[in-house]
Amino acid sequence: MSDVTAKPAAPLDEIMLAMDVVDTLRHRQDLATRELDGVTREQQLIDKLRAIYHQQGIEVTDDILKAGVSALAESRFVYDPPKPSFGTTLARLYTSRGKWGRPVVGVVVALAVFLGGYYLVYKPYQANIAEQARIELVEGLPAQMDAIYQTIFEETKVQQAVVQAEDWRTRGKAYAAEGNRPQAEAALGHLTALRDQLRQQYTLRVVNRPGVQSGVWTIPQVNTAATNYYIIVEAIDPDDQALSLPILNEETGQTETVAMWALRVPESVYNAVAADKQDDGIIQTNEVGRKSDGFLDVEYLMPTLGGALTRW
Structure with a gap:
């Protein structure tokens, strides 16, 4: 012991x-x-x-x-708080985790979900879209240009259409290779419009309806001593429907898509149409020209001077 x-x-x-x-x-x-x-x-x-x-x-x-x-x-039974330090700070944080734990965990979880969604879903999705757009630009658009060019080449009856199509296809492919999507798409649009123009069929007629003028004349501002004469025309397709076509207004220089426009003609043609209408109120000779499939332009059946107005 x-x-x-x-x-x-x-x-x-x-x-x-x-x-x-x-x-x-x-x-x-x-x-x-x-x-x-x-x-x-x-x-x-x-x-x-x-x-x-x-x-x-x-x-x-x-x-x-x-x-x-x-x-x-002797300071017994007396609690002396520890001096501030990194360890005491961590200890206080740990003991007070009941207050800040849930909000912090919620923030961490939300941040993890956001970052996970951004890097695992959104970023790959955006990269995939960008890659698809790149493939469409360097492969898809040129392929469409080739297809439309081939259609124009096979359907046209005038060499002018082939020349224009080749020009737009060359430009479009160059823009696509440069990564210039807006210009490449614009070139494709011109090719599409050229193909559609070739396929159009209509008869150009003088408008002859009650309450609608069949002709007008104007005095140009640049030459007040002259007078321009116009007949009002419209394009009628094989189904007897009026078409709206892009027409260049020679006074404003702007192209507008309209269903009726004023076509400039010699004074003799203007007077002949006026006399035809005054005879019995009906214009017997109302066919101005024809646009056939495979051609770009109207084949006129009476003399015209090429200019036009979209407003009068």
Whole structure:
């Protein structure tokens, strides 16, 4: 057996009373500081403490009161917070995780979902669209140009259409190779319009309806001594439907798509149409020209001067 005899532990109630004495002194810090400034006054402090507890109906021995006074002097039963440091900061964050944990986790999850969606879905999707657009530009559009050019080559009855088609196809492919999509698409549009123009069939007739003029004349601003004469015409397809066509207005220089326009003709033609209408109100010779399949231009059946108006 060991020669050292262990000191018996103080009973729990005595320890609790000593802690209570310290707590009382801490709440009466002015008293404790004043009394403990001198050791000789320790007995006075003990007497006052005894009186305080006696008023509460608690009897405390001098040993416990002395133990409490000594414990306060030695800072026992007193919590000294740790000094600020990185470790204490982490510890405080950890212990307060119940307050900030859920919001932070929610933000982290939302951020993870956003970043995952952006890099795993949106970015690949955009890259795929960009690649498809690139393939369409360098392969798809030139292939369409070749197909339309071949159609024009096979259907046209005039060499002029082939020359124009070749020019637009060459330009379009060059634009596609440069990565210039707007210009490449514009060239494809011109090829498409040229093909459609070749396929058009209609008869150009003088308009002869009540309330609609069949002819007009104007005095050009650039030459007030001259007079321009026009007959009002419209294009009628094989199904007897009026077509709207792009017409260049010679006075404004603008092209407009219209269903009726004024075609400039010699004065003699203008007078002949006017006389034909005045005869019985009907223009018997109302066919001005014909546009046949495979041709670009109208084949006129009466003299014309080439100019036109879209507004009069």
